[in-house]
Amino acid sequence: MLQGPSETPLVGENSLAVAIAGSSITHDRGQRHVAFLYRHESKNLLLLHLGWHELVYYERWPAKHYSWLEIGGIDPEVQELFIDWVEIIAAAADDKTKPIPYSAIFRPAGNFDSSGHYIDKSDGSGLTCATFILAMFADYKMPLIDASSWPKRIEDFTWFRKIWKKLRTSFPELKITWIEQFKQRRNLKRFRPEEVVAAGSLYAGEPLAHDVVDKKVAQISASFPT
Amino acid sequence: MIGSEVHAVATGGGTTAQYHSWPKSSDGTETAGDESFRSAAYNSLYRSSPYSCIHEIDNRPAFVAYAPSTEDVLTNALRSISQLAEARSVSEASAASSAVRAALLVAYSLERKSLSRAAAKGLMRFVESNAKVNCLAATNGLLVELDTNRLSSRAITGVVRATARMQKLLPAWDKTYARAWVAISAQGKSPQAMFVGMDKPAESDIVAGTK
Numbered sequence: 001m002l003q004g005p006s007e008t009p010l011v012g013e014n015s016l017a018v019a020i021a022g023s024s025i026t027h028d029r030g031q032r033h034v035a036f037l038y039r040h041e042s043k044n045l046l047l048l049h050l051g052w053h054e055l056v057y058y059e060r061w062p063a064k065h066y067s068w069l070e071i072g073g074i075d076p077e078v079q080e081l082f083i084d085w086v087e088i089i090a091a092a093a094d095d096k097t098k099p100i101p102y103s104a105i106f107r108p109a110g111n112f113d114s115s116g117h118y119i120d121k122s123d124g125s126g127l128t129c130a131t132f133i134l135a136m137f138a139d140y141k142m143p144l145i146d147a148s149s150w151p152k153r154i155e156d157f158t159w160f161r162k163i164w165k166k167l168r169t170s171f172p173e174l175k176i177t178w179i180e181q182f183k184q185r186r187n188l189k190r191f192r193p194e195e196v197v198a199a200g201s202l203y204a205g206e207p208l209a210h211d212v213v214d215k216k217v218a219q220i221s222a223s224f225p226t
Numbered sequence: 227m228i229g230s231e232v233h234a235v236a237t238g239g240g241t242t243a244q245y246h247s248w249p250k251s252s253d254g255t256e257t258a259g260d261e262s263f264r265s266a267a268y269n270s271l272y273r274s275s276p277y278s279c280i281h282e283i284d285n286r287p288a289f290v291a292y293a294p295s296t297e298d299v300l301t302n303a304l305r306s307i308s309q310l311a312e313a314r315s316v317s318e319a320s321a322a323s324s325a326v327r328a329a330l331l332v333a334y335s336l337e338r339k340s341l342s343r344a345a346a347k348g349l350m351r352f353v354e355s356n357a358k359v360n361c362l363a364a365t366n367g368l369l370v371e372l373d374t375n376r377l378s379s380r381a382i383t384g385v386v387r388a389t390a391r392m393q394k395l396l397p398a399w400d401k402t403y404a405r406a407w408v409a410i411s412a413q414g415k416s417p418q419a420m421f422v423g424m425d426k427p428a429e430s431d432i433v434a435g436t437k
Contacts, residue, residue, distance in 0.1 A: 041343065075419040077380045081387060084347045088354050114357030114392055141390050142423035205422040 002067045002197070002223040009061070009068050015039040015079045018133060018200040019047065019066035020193050022225030032225065034193035036133050037061065037068055038083050048090050050132035053171060054099035058090045067225055069197050073204035074142065082140055089136060092116030101126030101174075102167065104160055104181050104188050108147040111135035124180025128163075130191045133200075144199040146207040147189070156190035192217075194224050322364040325352075326371050334376045345377065346384035353388045362395055369398035374409030382406045383420040390424065404431030 002020075003009065009017050017037040023029045035049030035057075045061035071079070089112055093100065098117040103126025111127065112135065113119050118127075127135055137144045160181070167178045181188070198216035199208050329352040336345035349368070356365045369389065374382055386399075386406045393399040404427035407417040418426075426432075 074422055075416075077415075078383065078420055078422060080343060081346060081350075081380065081384045084343070084350060084384070085388060088350070110391070114388070115354050139391060140387060140423075141421075205418075207423075 002069055002220045004067050004223075005064045007068075008063075009037060009045060010039040010070065012070075013076045014070045014072050015076065015083055016071040016074065016200070017068045018071065018197045019068040020197050020225060021065040021067070024065045024225070029226065032193040034129050034133060034196050035066065036086070036136065037066070038086065040083065040087075041080070048086060050100060050102070050127055050129050053102035053126075053167060053174070054096075055102075056090070056093035056100060056132075058094065065225075067223065069201040069220075071200040071203060073202070078142075082137075082142070085140055086136060088116035090116075093118075100132070101177055102128060102163070103177060104128065104163060104190065105184055106131045106134075106147070106189070106191065108134070108143070109138045112139045124177055124184070126177070128191070130193050130196045133196050134191060137203075142203070142205075143207045144196070144203050145191070145213065146209050147191070149209040149211070150189040150191065151210060152187070152189050156188075156192075157185070159190060160185060160188060194221070197224075319363060322361060322367055325364050326367040329368065330371055330373070333381060334373070337377055337381065342378035342380045346381040349381055349385045350388045353385065357392075362392065365389060365392065366396045366398050369396060369402040372402060372405075374405055377409075379410045379413050379415040379420055382409055386421070387424075400427065400431055401434065403427045404434065407432055408436050 009019075015038055019035045019037040021033050021035070023031065026033050033049070033051075035047045037045065037047055040046050047057065047059050047061055047066075049057050051057050074082070092098070092112075092115060098120060100118040101120060103124060105123070105125040106127065107121070107125050111119060120126075134144055134147075164178045164181060167174060171177075194217050195210075195213050198213045198220065202208055202212065202216055329349060333345040333349050336342070336348065352368065353365050356362065356368075368385065372382070372385060377385075383406065386403050389396060389399060390403075393403075403421075407421070407427050410417045410420050
């Protein structure tokens, strides 16, 4: 079951979790946000997440707003190795030389180079809060999901339009990015925040198909923040 | 009329090496460049090995060469350049090798103090710093030199995973992965768990890794 903000995460042997927040963070009813939560070597709980276009957050666990589920299907030593590798991504994001574009066009693998920088192919692709997490796991050779099994859903188009409008308004100079997304609209798949939470909790070594993840989402949907 | 002198100049890292004299026309001006010669020489000098640590740096003037007057001169020039490239390559390989040895000595030392997470992190940072300067030679050297008997399952896994995305560019990766698989198993850990999400190494490589 999804753990609420009042619960303390990662007190056992697990060091990884996926945290999800609702409108208290996004200020947009119905819009959820997902963040990677982990226990740093210093024992501090940290969040690493993509907030918006070229905006990576690396911050202390706020102990409010976010509900969470642990990722328990990975050996604890490998969890810690992953954290130490993720810290390289966090450091690379901090130097801001290769920022991460916000885009619904997702490359399921090959998003980060070996120095932790995002590989910008200038093809309109980028990440969202959800695919940022998927990309980190995939590039550490632990792909949480089988992206090819994800459906194209007509109801996601409303979300795509909302994002493009925001991108267009906030970054008019990014014409190519959102035009490219619009051009590819019929092929776009949305990887939803709640699906990343579910996939993280289910992962045991094999990339998860959408139907498996969807069942888990249905089980815990009542407890997701709105 | 082109004179008989031929020279080529290569600069890099602030040093200038001169091998021959430039071909000069009768009025003393240098002749137009021969692109094929230039490319061959340039490649010989700067791209002699795909794992060379020589980088094309903006402030490093490109190799400059001009058309030789005879084939013999061209051959000699290329031979000289090739010798320099080899010398450079040897010295860079030696530098990379020293860096690898140093990184591993630190890791082994940390392992002796049971600081396996620090050892793993140090080796991952070494891979990361090599990636930043595009020095795959050092990363490949790390894979070759890595003594799995002196490292914990955590450090071994850390190195293999940190390099997995570059595996196609690292000749030693497949065999090191197989060695790692065998070593982790010998340490009583499950290689399947440590390399979760990754394909098992080829059986032939695993067999070779046990020898």
